[in-house]
Amino acid sequence: MSFLNSILLWLHLGSLGLAGAATFGLPVVGAQLARAEPAGRAALGAVAMQITKLANLALAGLLVTGPIMVGTKFGGLGKLPDPAWFWAKMVLVVVLLGVIHMGRANAKKAMGGDGTAAARQPKFALAGIVVYLSVILCAVVSFG
Numbered sequence: 030m031s032f033l034n035s036i037l038l039w040l041h042l043g044s045l046g047l048a049g050a051a052t053f054g055l056p057v058v059g060a061q062l063a064r065a066e067p068a069g070r071a072a073l074g075a076v077a078m079q080i081t082k083l084a085n086l087a088l089a090g091l092l093v094t095g096p097i098m099v100g101t102k103f104g105g106l107g108k109l110p111d112p113a114w115f116w117a118k119m120v121l122v123v124v125l126l127g128v129i130h131m132g133r134a135n136a137k138k139a140m141g142g143d144g145t146a147a148a149r150q151p152k153f154a155l156a157g158i159v160v161y162l163s164v165i166l167c168a169v170v171s172f173g
């Protein structure tokens with residue numbers, strides 16, 4: 030079981046890295062996109078779509094390996110070393126999913142030419158970064 034847990038943690042942390050690349054990288058691409066000429070906008074839009082697909086993969090990796098480790102490493106929710114921090118992490122994961130969902134809906138509007146949505150997008154990016162880092166803080170305090 031210990032080797033399986035090592036593999037699961039490896040996948041969890043690999044997904045974490047990929048999620049971080051998207052969390053910090055998408056706002057950079059988005060900022061360039063907002064300033065780009067129409068020709069460059071299509072290319073940058075394709076890059077943003079590609080990073081978004083990788084972010085989906087990263088989220089799936091985190092959401093699948095995390096719950097499995099709760100069972101295989103700790104023996105269930107009732108036996109976690111620091112339940113308060115774990116549940117804080119879970120609440121923040123839900124908040125993060127909400128921010129991502131709203132941010133994507135807003136980005137679609139901005140790509141469609143909605144100027145108010147475009148002006149709002151950096152706030153979603155910042156919220157995503159803050160919540161993502163807060164999830165990691167809770168994870169490290171909980172399991173570190």
Ligand code: HEM
Nearest residue numbers: 038045091092095096098099102122164165168169172173
């Ligand atoms: C956005 C989603 C997530 C992020 C950013 C994240 C981040 C992290 C990080 C940074 C660690 C390493 C902590 C350390 O060892 O010091 C970790 C470990 C862990 N995470 Fe997550 N996690 C996420 C989702 C989840 C979910 C949904 C669950 C379970 C329901 C979960 C369960 C675990 C468990 C059990 C460990 C401990 C693994 C071990 O010590 O071997 N995670 N997570």
